[in-house]
Amino acid sequence: MTTRRIAVHEMIFDKKKRARSILRILRRLYPNADCALEHRSAFELLISTILAAQSTDVNVNRVTRALYQKYRGPADFLKVQPEELENDIHSTGFYHNKARSIIGTCRLLVDEYDGKVPDTMNDLVRLPGVARKTANVVLGTWFKKNEGVVVDTHVGRLAERMALTWNARDSKDAVVIEKDLMELFSRKDWTCVAHALVWHGRKICMAKKPACALCDLSDLCPSAFSFENLPPVKGPTRKRSLRQRSERR
Numbered sequence: 001m002t003t004r005r006i007a008v009h010e011m012i013f014d015k016k017k018r019a020r021s022i023l024r025i026l027r028r029l030y031p032n033a034d035c036a037l038e039h040r041s042a043f044e045l046l047i048s049t050i051l052a053a054q055s056t057d058v059n060v061n062r063v064t065r066a067l068y069q070k071y072r073g074p075a076d077f078l079k080v081q082p083e084e085l086e087n088d089i090h091s092t093g094f095y096h097n098k099a100r101s102i103i104g105t106c107r108l109l110v111d112e113y114d115g116k117v118p119d120t121m122n123d124l125v126r127l128p129g130v131a132r133k134t135a136n137v138v139l140g141t142w143f144k145k146n147e148g149v150v151v152d153t154h155v156g157r158l159a160e161r162m163a164l165t166w167n168a169r170d171s172k173d174a175v176v177i178e179k180d181l182m183e184l185f186s187r188k189d190w191t192c193v194a195h196a197l198v199w200h201g202r203k204i205c206m207a208k209k210p211a212c213a214l215c216d217l218s219d220l221c222p223s224a225f226s227f228e229n230l231p232p233v234k235g236p237t238r239k240r241s242l243r244q245r246s247e248r249r
């Protein structure tokens with residue numbers, strides 16, 4: 001039976017039981033799982049999460065270390081021309097849209113929220129460039145409010161592989177996956193389960209070639225070992241990289 005069919009046909013009672021077992025193991029594996037974006041305030045976390053779209057946390061952290069020395073709060077982002085901000089965040093990608101979102105967000109924070117980041121879903125999703133995922137990161141990580149489950153690329157992929165979603169069309173169907181995960185896990189665990197799934201997705205259940213043989217969840221995962229016949233992940237061969245190097249000279 002395919003993962004999709006298991007996801008649909010497994011009784012919700014059994015699925016919740018399996019989800020509880022998965023979470024128990026994830027907690028053991030990643031007792032300190034937390035948001036990988038460096039931040040010292042709700043504001044920094046908000047801006048870093050906007051910058052993290054289509055980028056890596058490592059890359060965003062590299063940029064923000066200097067960025068938050070220059071821009072200390074929302075008002076500072078409004079003092080510069082958009083081109084200057086674009087230049088400062090260039091390496092995170094999509095810098096034009098991100099700069100527009102950041103400036104729009106800072107404008108609204110200054111005009112309507114006294115320069116402070118609000119702590120409700122309704123207020124957060126009013127900010128330009130902030131949708132449920134970003135709002136969930138800020139609410140769960142900084143304000144310790146479990147309003148939803150953060151579904152990023154790792155969480156979406158793992159939810160699909162482990163048949164923890166049954167209504168989603170695919171692993172990118174984030175809003176539907178979030179709804180299914182909210183039904184499966186207790187509210188108090190929503191932030192924790194997202195962080196732990198992200199860590200597991202980075203370390204074991206990678207996008208291209210999951211390491212099922214090393215995975216402590218394999219007994220609970222309907223996709224376990226179904227990737228065994230995939231070709232190895234391709235990197236440049238030694239021959240090719242030598243050629244590329246000589247061509248660059």
Ligand code: SF4
Pocket residue numbers: 161162204205206210211212215216217218221222223224225
């Ligand atoms: S068993 Fe394999 S597919 Fe399932 S969660 Fe583990 S690594 Fe991912």
